[in-house]
Amino acid sequence: MKEFLSKYRWHATAALAAISIAILFYFSQNKNMDSTEQKYTPSETAVQPGAGTSAGDTAGAQSGAAEAQVPDEIYVDVKGAVKHPGIYKADMDERVYDLIQKAGGFEKNADQSQVNLAQRVKDEMVIQVPEKGKKTVPAQPAGTASGTAAQPASDAASGTPGEAAEKININTADEAQLETLPGIGPSKARAIIEYREKNGPFQKPEDLKNVSGIGDQTFAKIESSITLQ
Structure with missing residues (x-):
């Protein structure tokens, strides 16, 4: 028996060594696979959900805000020497002349020379038609249309006070x-x-x-x- 063990000892030693190498190789491969999976994990979550549509959403919100600033309806207050003074609905491209016609036209005593008939109307505008021989002092908003209407703010700011x-x-x-x-x-x-x-x-x-x-x-x-x- 001793002779048998002595004769085949190196075979047993070689077998044990091979088994040990196989075990080490197996665990080494598993460790590398775990490291690879961890390495690529961040890239899978790098893109945030919805990031591709954020610019479009922002543009849509800005467009909606711009549309909200445009008034749906325009109303103009026509006063003074017209046949039917009152508040009238108007369109964006209408002029002072158009609104005076809606108010029935000028009265016989209206001083038409003090009204800018070609002026384009605006929302909340006041058209004051004075009588002949009388002068009116209209309110200061830029929308006021009459013979002594205030100058636009851009003119008033482009020089010394009182120049406009x-x-x-x-x-x-x-x-x-x-x-x-x-x-x-x-x-x-x-x-x-x-x-x-x-x-x-x-x-x-x-x-x-x-x-x-x-x-x-x-x-x-x-x-x-x-x-x-």
């Missing part, structure tokens, strides 16, 4: 106001009003030179003192 008030609106000014312009006397003031009533509001300041008696020299004197707004 000094300009004369050649589309709404009466004869007395036009005569305050340099070189404009009673006859030229009447000519401006007659031209305006016949041809409608001035579209640009240079149109004044189409009025009889107003040439380049006269226009050059008054150009900085007039406005169409």
